[in-house]
Amino acid sequence: MIKTALLLLILVVASVNSISLDIHLQLDQATYDLAVYYNQQVNKLAPNNQVFLGTESLPHITLYLTDFQENQVQNIQQSIEKVFPVLQQVAQDCNVELNFINVTGQYGMWNVKLNSCLQTLSDVIVDNTYQFITPNQSIPEWVYDLPEPLRSEKIAMIQKYGSPNVFDQFQPHVTLAWDAVDNLVQVFNTINVQPASCFSPSIGIGSVGPYGTVLDNKYGLFNFTTTI
Numbered sequence: 001m002i003k004t005a006l007l008l009l010i011l012v013v014a015s016v017n018s019i020s021l022d023i024h025l026q027l028d029q030a031t032y033d034l035a036v037y038y039n040q041q042v043n044k045l046a047p048n049n050q051v052f053l054g055t056e057s058l059p060h061i062t063l064y065l066t067d068f069q070e071n072q073v074q075n076i077q078q079s080i081e082k083v084f085p086v087l088q089q090v091a092q093d094c095n096v097e098l099n100f101i102n103v104t105g106q107y108g109m110w111n112v113k114l115n116s117c118l119q120t121l122s123d124v125i126v127d128n129t130y131q132f133i134t135p136n137q138s139i140p141e142w143v144y145d146l147p148e149p150l151r152s153e154k155i156a157m158i159q160k161y162g163s164p165n166v167f168d169q170f171q172p173h174v175t176l177a178w179d180a181v182d183n184l185v186q187v188f189n190t191i192n193v194q195p196a197s198c199f200s201p202s203i204g205i206g207s208v209g210p211y212g213t214v215l216d217n218k219y220g221l222f223n224f225t226t227t228i
């Protein structure tokens, strides 16, 4: 009896398929082109960079990245549609400022200034979609290496939201590089990326590739403006 129940439980858990989705802000055309250009500059100097913007993946600012239950994708889309008027209102006045390059570990990130409108966009997305995540997602190894109290906070976040990078841990950025070989600090010093700013035209929901890249907007594209 207990064995049967256990087996059933295992089957039910195993049958919930997961899909990794990135809900993100898109860049306007000029800033998109700039990110692609800087990424190409990186690739000239850092031949082991694994990020290829414009050809293999899209420049983006992640608002929420986690594993969702595959059979809930429609509910995720509907939830975002429902809060879209709020998101649109916030985004229309939200100046996205890309300021400096932050090389952390293998990543080369174009930092985005954290302002209250970006924080709100991420918070609203997380609040309205976390009910659809895959429960009990595993804690990445690097989280265990963090000092306290950050470690406990990130673990609690992963348990509840499936992501260590939401709410007060939200650090908006555009990833320009992932490179385990070349010296990205030197490379970015040479390229000398200049600050830029834009108003985001849309929110996309896309498939996730290696190193947190976004491959498409296959699961949704919500335009803030209807005229282009």
Ligand SMILES: *[C@@H]1O[C@H](CO)[C@@H](O)[C@H](O)[C@H]1NC(C)=O
Pocket: 102, 103, 104, 111, 171
């Ligand atoms: C660079 O990024 C890391 C990881 O996201 C973050 O902990 C650090 O505070 C950032 N540095 C700056 C100067 O923003």
Ligand SMILES: *[C@@H]1O[C@H](CO)[C@@H](O)[C@H](O)[C@H]1NC(C)=O
Pocket: 135, 136, 159
């Ligand atoms: C999975 O997570 C839920 C909610 O956080 C918790 O109640 C449950 O005990 C967890 N199950 C396992 C097997 O860790």
Ligand SMILES: *[C@@H]1O[C@H](CO)[C@@H](O)[C@H](O)[C@H]1NC(C)=O
Pocket: 201, 202, 221, 223, 226, 228
């Ligand atoms: C959103 O805007 C893009 C261009 O920026 C356009 O290609 C797409 O068709 C628009 N989608 C909707 C639903 O209006």
